[in-house]
Amino acid sequence: MADQIEILDLIIFFGYMAGILLFGISFYFRKNKSPENYVTGGGKLPTWAIGMSIFATFVSSISFLALPGSAYLGNWNSFVFSLTIPIAAYIAIKLFIPLYRKINSVSAYYYLEVRFGSWARVYASICYLLTQLARMGSILYLLALPMNALLGWDIAWIIIITGICVIIYAALGGIEAVIWTDAIQGIILIAGAVICLLVILNQIPGGTTEAIKVAKAHDKLSLGSFQLDFTTSTFWVILVYGLVINLQNFGVDQNYIQRYMSAKNEKEAIQSTWFGSLLYIPVSLLFFMIGTALYVYYQSDLTILPQGLRTLDAADKIFPYFIVNGLPTGFTGLLIAAIFAAGMSTISTSLNSSSTIILTDHYKKYISKNPSMGASLRVLRISAVFMGLISIAVALAMTGVTSALDAWWALSSIFSGGVLGLFLLGYLAKNVKKIEALIGVIIGVLVISWMSLSAILLEGEMLEKFKNPLHANLTIVVGTLVIFLVGFLLSGIGRKKGETRKK
Structure with missing residues (x-):
């Protein structure tokens, strides 16, 4: 029976992944190939798809795997980050979106050059590229965990193979492929998370009532200490951090600015931003509920877990283990495929945005001011390959971290x-x-x-x-x-x- 389950899950996983990859690559064969279509989709993408893409950019595999790991390891302290999103989104629609639509530049850092000169644009763009390398490395590492649990394959080889697949998909597809695959994966990820939570609660003796009782007894639902202590991860530390990082996301992150520019007009850009950002709050809460439910489930009988996963240091690997061993037949393959596809589409977003920055902020300014359409597309694709290869190296360096979420947050703070x-x-x-x-x-x-x-x-x-x-x-x-x-x-x-x- 175990072999049949594994074979069915593998068929679903590889079949689903093949479909998504072919769908993404299909955009390469569109007739209208131009740098503008590659980076903004010609400004003709629908509001709901851009909104789902903004949501999927927030989620990725970092949220799907690292947030449950964070809740399992500690409490709901990291959820405070999500609570700052509406404030940042409101400032974005009042300040950032009108500004970027007005200056009509696909580069998030063109405004800084106008205001302070070339040095400011170069500085900001380099910081962005470093941040994206940390982000892509974190996601690639997290993507390797469920496959390692499912097949026992070496994590390093999974990272390398996955990274190469994403590079091919991102270099060929362009922003249209990114946004449409984000939209599809966002829907599947939400459905998958709901199914996971229901299955976990169903397997806990006493169900939801018992889960809440045990979680409260172990202080798993806490948002963190409310003391004015800025040396540990208190409520106030995450609140201030979340507000600043989300303002940075909406205000100076190329991933988001390209979505503002992909909308048909300013009104649709604002609607997309509200839709994508507000959707993330209940979904992120769902991930924390999964992590807490897993803690209750496994702490009731630690013998269910393999010896290597019985310590809190293995928090990031708990949810992948449950996906493989606790879900009904077929759901395992589908959910891992959804995690992979969402992570891959998020990485492809970063690769697309990074290559855009390399073209607009560096190549066109310092190498060739007016490159041909073909030369621009070549630079975009070569840049995507270059950034992808470095992100693989970053992911390999992260294989020894205790919490991928903490590592990502620390690196993003530094490189910002x-x-x-x-x-x-x-x-x-x-x-x-x-x-x-x-x-x-x-x-x-x-x-x-x-x-x-x-x-x-x-x-x-x-x-x-x-x-x-x-x-x-x-x-x-x-x-x-x-x-x-x-x-x-x-x-x-x-x-x-x-x-x-x-x-």
Whole structure:
């Protein structure tokens, strides 16, 4: 019976994956091939599809696998991140979407060049590319976990093979393939998550009532400590982190800006943003419920788990194990396929956006200002391959982490470079000059470097007091604030000196 289940699941998995890959690649054979279609779909994509794509960009396999792992390991503290999304989305529709639609540039960082010069655009684009490498590496690693549980294949080889498949799909398909596959996978992921939760609760003695009782007794439903402590992962740390990172997502992340530009008009871009962002909140809650339900289920009888998964260090591998061993026949293959396809479409989004940035912010500016249509498409595809190969290396380096979610959050904090602070400085402080913004960025980078590296480089009792005392997630928050405040204060000082000279 076990062999039959495995064969059926494999047939469903490979059949489903083949269908999705062929669907994505089919966009390569469309008649109208142009760089514009490759990066924005010609601005003709429907509102609901773009909204589902924004939702799927939030979800990916990071949410599907890492959020249950986080809830299993601790509590619902990370759910506070989701609660900040409506605030960030509201600011986006009032501030960011009208701005990007007005300047009509597919690059998220063109505005920074207009405001502060070429250096600002280069800085922001490099930070973006580094962030995407961390993101793609995290997703590739998480995608390998369920396949490792299903087939026992080596995680490193799964990462390499999956990465190569995604590169082919992303380099050929363009943004239309990305958005349409995102839309399909978003629907399937929601259905799959609901099925998983119902199956888990059905297998817990006492059902939902008992699950809630045990979860409360073990403090698994807590949103974290409400103490004003910024050295650990309290409610306030995740709240501030979530607000800043989501503002950065909506405001300066190329993945989102390309979706704003893919909509037919500003109104549809706003509707897509609301739809995709608000849908993520209940779905992310669903993932935390799955993680908590798994904790209750397995803690009631740890012998159900293999010896290697009985410690909390294996939290990220618990849900993949349940998918393989706890779901009815056929659902395992379908759910793993959905996780894979969603992760692959999210990676392809990053590859598409990264290649767009390489073309618009680097190739066209410093190598060839007016490349032909064919040359532009070649650069886009070669760039996607290049970024994909590096992301495979990042994924291989992540195989030893305890929590992929924590690793991703820490890396995204570091690589963000406080770009949101620079953007807000340019938009809100109209009198800030280039040199003042540059000084702000230099000081901000130094602060980010100290916060990120002090724990590693400053060892010993003598240097202990010079280490960063704040939680790692606050790196992006402090970096953003430093860049904005330094630039703003220098601008004020410069104005006062100018007024003194006039008198």
